[in-house]
Amino acid sequence: MDFQKNLVRSTLLATVSILVPYHAFAAPSAPIDHATHSPQADTRHVAQARKSALARTRPETISVFGHGSTRQMTSVTRSMMEQSVPGTSPMKVLNQLPGIVYQSADPFGAYEYSSSLYMRGFSQNQIGFTLDDIPLGDQQFNNYNGLSIxxxxxxxxxxxxDVSQGAGAVDVASNSNLGGAIQFHSLDPSHERGGTVEQTFGSNQTFRTFARINSGDLNRSGTRFYASYARTDMNLWKGGGYDYSDQVNAKIVQPLPHDSSLKAFFDWSSTQQFDYQDMTQNYLNTIGPKLANYYPNYTAAYQAAQGIYPAQYLKSNDPYDAGYYAGTANRVDYFGGITLDENLTSHLNWKTTVYGHGDSGYSTWTTPYMPSPNGAPLSQRVQDPGIQRGGFVTAVTYGIARHKINAGVWYEYGRFTEGRSFAEAPLLGQGTLGNPTDGYPSNVFATPWQEIFHSNTFTFHLQDTFQVMKNLKINAGFKSMIVSAGNTVPTQNVAANGGLIAQGNLTASDAFLPQVSAAWRFLPHHELFFDVSKNMRTYPEDGFSTNVSATPWTETQNAFQSTKNNLRPEKDWVYELGYRYNTPVLSGLVSLYRVNFSNRLQLITSGHGINAQTAISNVGGVTTNGAEASLTVRPVNGLSIYNSFSYAHSTYDQNVLTSSGLEPTRGKLVPNYPTFMYKGSISYTWHRFKANLDGNYISSRQLTYTNDAHVPGYFLANFGMHYNFGDYKILKGINASFNVYNLFNKTYVSTTNELGNTFTAGYNYFLMGAPRQFFGTISTNF
Known part of the structure; x- marks a missing residue:
């Protein structure tokens, strides 16, 4: 035990990061920089800092802080992402940044149902996400306005x-970013002809293949493209089933005169995933952390539906709900956009992105709560969401004297469809349900409901970045937003649903959402910044009683009508003050923030997570006070040690009145987000060899609004190493890497309350994190 304590203590002191050299301010009267112009001033400074880091520092760090930015900006680069196993979700890589906690039941972060990101107390559906300026929606499972990264x-x-932990800039194309924004960027094609081949293998029979072909410059103008294919196949770490995906990307770049460009990106993906079984504290204590669904054992699932359970399940308080045959998700997406980035003059830039996205698929869950007409005690519940959306983002940036004025518009039309059906299961001895991801069930016997949502989003923004002095910059602007959404219900079974399904229109709007920020370099290496902003989130969409998001349409028509006139969109004020310090040996960041959140909408769940009663409730205001500190030390060439600490105290401002009475939530911590976090890593590069060790500690998280149940905190460590064997004939660098996730094989709770929060302890569902995992990768370029 002493050895383990010392090892953990040593790991806590060891962490990795190299921060960028200081990026000086541009001259006050400088025109637009054609190489780095961007409508978002802060993003431009981060991009410039990243290029500087790539050119001057080795090794790279987990986080690069946006020196010169008027708000807290941190970045993750391609080289930093390569420290993780290929195929790891970029959201999981962001877990190393201050104030962010990412949870997933699988080691890659690929299992979408369990994917959960919180940033300064805000969940992922209250944060803005974009890819090359294209909105990705709110990243929730069963997304209605986007898709996962x-x-x-x-x-x-x-x-x-690029991550803005406090509040995203006014030009970010998002209608949900109450608490910051995460902007992903795709790689451009290489100027040289060639390609990349990569093979990963490891725990759970993981087998992942990636290949990319680069055309190189095709003509004197620099036209170039790449096309890539990725295939991932891995089993679940507990129980039967797998996570499988195929994905194709293509990107073409056409340089234009005056450092302008035309770029097009395309993505096709097909995903099939099996579910990990939801846990409760009772199941964890009686059955154990490896509780899983019965798949592919149809007989066991059939008998459980009849009340015949495995012996261990009888120790639990609800063996009927402990396991099912299987839960699955199938998704197919087509996604892409075209961006024209045109420098009309040396002072005027116009950038426009036109995009489209189509999504189709279905999810299944084998339920013992709905028997089949043929007498089988279970059936398959089928959910079939679909998305068709398209829009554009356009903005002009004009540089004059000490000012850079930026104005733009974002418009999107969205159509979201969803329905629920039940398909017949065979009698025992007359077949099985087989693999539910093989195709949409054909023997549907009931369709309780189908819904169609339509939405129109329009935003306008105007901002000015004023270089007051060489060392003082102020950014001020505002955003106007209006989002109109409504649904129709062409099919519904009133008796099966317990009433009419909510149907109607809602509009969320605010003509003036201001933001003011500044950065002051008061001494060499020293910088202060502050940011104040008002933000609004539109009403999320989702089907009736889906237990996914806090949407007004999850209720019955009577409940919808009673709350519609008094319902208000979520809004907040975010205040942030920070200090940055940077030298070749030492880099640091300290940030203080406060959030005043009003009209917080929560999904209130009662009863079983499967047959739960759900309702939307305005739980009033939430106040968050927090602090973050990061320190990077580079004592010798090739060695970088990084540590960050985060503290957030997020509590409800008042009690909540429900049909059951007054719930004592005033002063109680907001569920699912830890009060304290520590992130650390150490990285060392020696010639062709690299190694990194990182560790994260998160404190306990509340499971209920009244804080009468929680999950304990935990510490996780990961290890990775990489070696470049050099070139061999046409192969340009033969690389081998090895990674270990959950180095000390910690048993811990990952995602919490994926089926919604409750006021008091009971059916509080969560998912377990993966045990220790090993992965190896061999790759080369040609």
Whole structure:
């Protein structure tokens, strides 16, 4: 035990990062820089800092801080992402940044149902996400206005991500970013002809293949493209089933005169995933952390539906709900956009992106709560969401004297469809349900409901970045937003649903959402920044009683009508003050922030997570006070040690009145987000060899609004190493890497309350994190 304690203590002191050299301010009267112009001033400074880091420092760090930015900006680059196993979700890589906690039941972060990211207390559906300026929606499972980053682009083609922990800039194309924004960027094709081949293998029979072909420059103008294919196949770490995906990316770049460009990106992805079984504290204590669904044992699932359970299940308080035959998700996406980035003059830039996205698929769950007409005690519940959306983002940036004025518009039309059906299961001895991902069930016997949503989003922004002095910059602007959404219900079974399904229109709007920020370099290497912003989130969409998001349409028509007139969109004010310090040996960041959140909408769940009663409730205001500190030390060439600490105290401002009475939530911590986090890593590069060790500690998380149940905190460590064997004939660098996730094989709770929160302890569902995992990769370029 003493050895383990010392090892953990040593690991906590060891962490990796190299921060960029200081990026000086541009001259006050400088025109637009054609190489780095961007409508978002802060993103431009981060991009410039990243290029500087790539050119001057080795090894790279987990986080690069945006020196010169008027708000807290951190970045993850391609080289930093390569420290993780190929195919790892970029969202999981962001877990190393201050204030962010990412959870997933699988080691790659690919299992979407369990994917959960919180940033300064805000969940992922309250944060803005974009890829090359294209909105990705709110990243929730069963997304209605976008898709996950892992389906939008192969992780090997992600060039980096810029993260604004406090509040996203006014030009970010998002209608949900109450608490910051994450902007992903795709790699551009190489100027040289060639390609990349990569093979990963490891625990759970993981087998992942990636290949990319670069055309190189095809003509004197520099026309070039790449095309890539990725295939991932891995089994679940507990129980039967797998996670499988195919993905194709293509990108073409056409340089234009005056450092302008035309770029087009395309993505196709097909994903099939089996579910990990939801856990409760009772199941964890009685059955154990390896509780899983019965798949492919149809007989066991059939008998469980009849009340015949495995012996261990009888020790639990609800063996009927402990396991099912299987739960699965199938998704196919087509996604892409075209961007014209045109420098009309040396002072005027116009950038426009036109995009489209189509999504189709279905999810299945084998339920013992709905028997089949043929007498089988179970059936398959089928959910079939679909998305068709398209839009454009356009903005002009004009540089005059000490000002850079930026104005733009974002418009999107979205159509979201969803329905629920039940398909017959065979009698025992007359067949099985087989693999539910092999195709949509054909023997549907009931369709309780089908819904169609339509939405129109329009935003306008205007901002000015004023270089007051060489060492003082102020950014001020505002955003106007209006989002109109409504649904129709062409099919519904009133008796089966317990009433009419909510149907109607809602509009969320605010003509003036201001933001003011500044950065002051008061001494060499020293910088202060602050940011104040007002933000709004539109009403999320989802089907009736789906237990996914806090949407007004999850209720019955009576409940919808009673709350519609008094319902208000979520809004907040975010205040941030920070200090940065950077030298070749030492880099640091300290940030203080406060969030005043009003009209917080929560999905209130009661009863079983499967047959739960759900309702939307305005739980009033939430106040968050927090602090973050990061320190990077580079004592010798090739060695970097990084540590960060985060503290957030996020509590409800008042009690909540429900049909059951007054719930004592005032002063209680917001569920699912830890109060304290530590992130650390150490990285060392010696000639062709690289090694990194990182560790994360998160404190306990509340499971209920009244804080009468929680999951304990935990510490996880990961290890990776990489070696470049050099060139061999046409092969340009033969590389081998080895990674270990959950180095000390910690048993821990990952995602919490994936089926919604409750006021008091009971059916509080969560998912277990993966045990220790090993992965190896061999790759080369040609």
């Amino acid at each position: 892992t389906r939008a682009i192969t992780t090997d083609n992600v060039g980096g991500a």
